[in-house]
Amino acid sequence: MNFPPIYGLLAEFDTSASLLKAARQARAEGYRTMDAFSPMPVEGLSEALGFRHTRLPWIVLAGGLFGAAGGFFLQWYLSVIGYPLNVGGRPYNSWPAFIVVSFELAILAAAFAAVLSMLACNGLPQPYHPLFNVPRFESASRDRFFLCIEAADPSFDPDKTRRFLESLKPHEIFEVPH
């Protein structure tokens, strides 16, 4: 397998606006395998990188429905079939009372679905990432903005890509080793 010698090229910007502009231009230039990094969410940045929408809401809805149905079934089964017990003359299938726990379990399942699917889609936890080899990248979590074009991109060329990045007037450009 032909393994590129470096992970990619990383350009540093001062503001989210210049990063957003750079991401748009890189995409117009034909780059696809790239990512942008910022210390806070930047409106429209993922769209500029070509990311359309996430399936997260549907996963969460499915989780909620599963929790509600499962919770109700659990209570119904235990109260009607598993261990029918007359409590204060209430019916075995006391559905008004079962709604409470069904609701709580719906929320619980949906919340877990939201967090776990967010982490899974993002590939977290991820202890190692080549970007962490660039010392300057530490400020991506403080006040700096980065654009990384990866070597895996078909149109990546060490010199041409570097020249392109330079044309975006970044603060600095780094090579990202593996």
Added chain:
Amino acid sequence: METVTPGRSLDRLQRWMLGASFVLLAACGVGLLWTPTQFFRSWLVAWLFWLAITLGSAAAVMLHHLADGAWGRAARPVFESAMLTLPLVAFLFVPLLFGLERLYPWIRDPVQEKAPYLNVPFFLVRTAVYFAVWFALVRLLDRRHLLVSAPGLVLYGLTITFASIDWVMSLEPHWTSTIIGLHFIAGQGLSSFAAALVALAFLARARLLPIEVNASHFRALGNLLLMFVLLWAYLSYSQLLIIWSGNLPEEISWYLRRAGPSWRWVALALVGLHFAIPFFVLLSRRVKEQAGWLAVVAAVLLLARAVDIFWLVVPAFQPDRPVIHGLDVLALLGMGALWIALFLRHLKGRLAYARS
């Protein structure tokens, strides 16, 4: 492109509504002579429905003043015009005064331990106080004395609570439920926001709005609608569960009349129309951003409001007969046509004013 002046198309609608209301209300008058007891029942249900929109709109204006939001700037002329129909709503209450004895069982045979509260003179005094407070609030809001908003909401909450006890709870004088005031407030909020959304969608489609109303405004209003749907469902379920668990004869009988074999289907329809369907549809962001879809949901909710009020009131009179009388429909539509005519009159003024 030529845009229609706000006057022209609304003028036509207003005239049309006024005409329709004369025909429908005349039919109601015939009903009064023919079957007076049924007339008063139908009139009460219809009147509560339109009162809810009027008063809920006044509350919405105050709420907007306190918790500023883009939704309010868009919907404000609509809410203000709806609130100004209060004189008409008060006028429409007058016929009920002649039917109190037919409506409220505690007049025919007084409930001894509640007699200090449930007696006709005190009832009339309280009614006068409610209307006085509401007239004062609407007048102050109309003159932009918005400082009244915070105390106004407190007064609104208290008056509507006691009004709901007087006009609805006392239909079954042995039943009490302390949540009824909040239940009415939630219902009125839902009514007014649903009505405002239908009106806004119509105005936006006809390009009659002086300010740009975009998807984000509709989304905010849709979210508020969703909030009221949830609030109503929450309060309804809380009441059901507590009364069901306690199972006390004077309380559970209220539900036995309303969710027993004859009225069960109406109750289930409410669960679907008033909660489940709007809830799931309003979860979708796409629906909330499209005025047309949102208006459809709001219209369904208005229908659900009518069913809810019907379900609250009518089983008190006919626990075994979940049937709609022709007069129910005539009164609701006749009153509505008149209400809409007056609403449009105020709305035209507001739109023209905002445009200039």
Added chain:
Amino acid sequence: MGSGPPVIEPSYTVATVTDKISSVVLTRRTPVGWIIGFSVALLLTMTFLTAVLTLFAAGIGIWGVNVPVAWGFAIINFVWWIGIGHAGTLISAILLLMQQKWRQSINRFAEAMTLFAVLCAAVFPLLHLGRPKFFYWLFPYPSLHGVPPQFRSPLVWDVFAVATYFTVSLLFWYVGLLPDLATFRDCAKRKLAKIVYGVLAMGWRGSAIHWHRYDTAYLLLAGLATPLVVSVHTVVSFDFATSILPGWHTTLFPPYFVAGAIYSGFAMVLVLAIPLRAAYGLEGLITPRHLDNMAKIMLATGLIVDYGYVMEAFFAWYSGNEAERFMMINRMIGPYAPAFWATIACNGLAILALWFPRVRRNVPALFGIALLVLVGMWLERFFIVLTSLHRDFLPSSWGMYYPTIWDWATFAGTIGLFFTLLFLFIRFLPLISMFEVRALVEPKT
């Protein structure tokens, strides 16, 4: 709440915000005040442990509870703490959904406060079980004794509601912390701190696509947490309302309890925020605007609570029911009447001062009122629990409840536990959400 002074003092930038907030944990020396406060809190926690160990050894008889008052301090404190635990998630979730930008300076420590308060709350019903070692019988698991939980009982609903609330609040808090933990990882100087924060940050690197999913997940969590918050105190109110005791069995309880919970929760946020901002010089981040808005919410929810008092009194009379009327009279002039009137003074009268903007802008006054609210809400649960129990339908079974020294020790101990956890949180985690405040101060182009 749209106009008024700025949310964050305008001199802050993206970098200085980060430094200001992270310096509290990473670079500044531990202040003396912290050490003193932590020591006092720890001492109280020791009291708590002593009280609990004594309880385990001697049994529930060391408390004042007995027939007819089987629910004493344990339930009062449970309801009080769990109510306080409502503001955190509410500030985070509802204000996020309503796009109220002022939430971002207070949501983090309010959420932490929620977690600790819920923890303190959950202790009480478990201790009150009598045989706390069998607490796991409350969960539906395929047990050998074959008896599943009784799902028609509100006490089982409590287990699910509180457990879900704690879990979801923890998830919400952790997800909110994730980007800030990455900042700490990158800013920390010492190796151990780098490793610990690095592990907790899970390799977060601020990728745009990650942010996109993160925002969606955070909003969805907020949407889930909002009805959850409401449901928790609703279920707590069901503990009372689904019975048939006068004073407990009333349909207004769910919304009235929820309003009271939010009300006391905001009071606790104010009680914590006011000293914190002074101690760490955070007045530019937690501004008068924050205090003013919280005071307004406290006033609004407090008025709903007052509405509840009015309705309870009116309906006790209107119902015509002898037992209901007696309960209300007993509340007002019976042996526990001082608690009732003190509650009215705190929740009914003291908060009326918040109508005036001048009071809302006066920090010491606000602090005092918030403290009164916390006292008032504790007393409210005191009279709700006690007056209905100690004199019910049968005069021959009437009795009194007097808390013992162990009741007080357990209660004071949970306050110690709460503050111990809070002090640890302040010392080791960012007490203001850095990434959200950064988004606030970044100049928009």
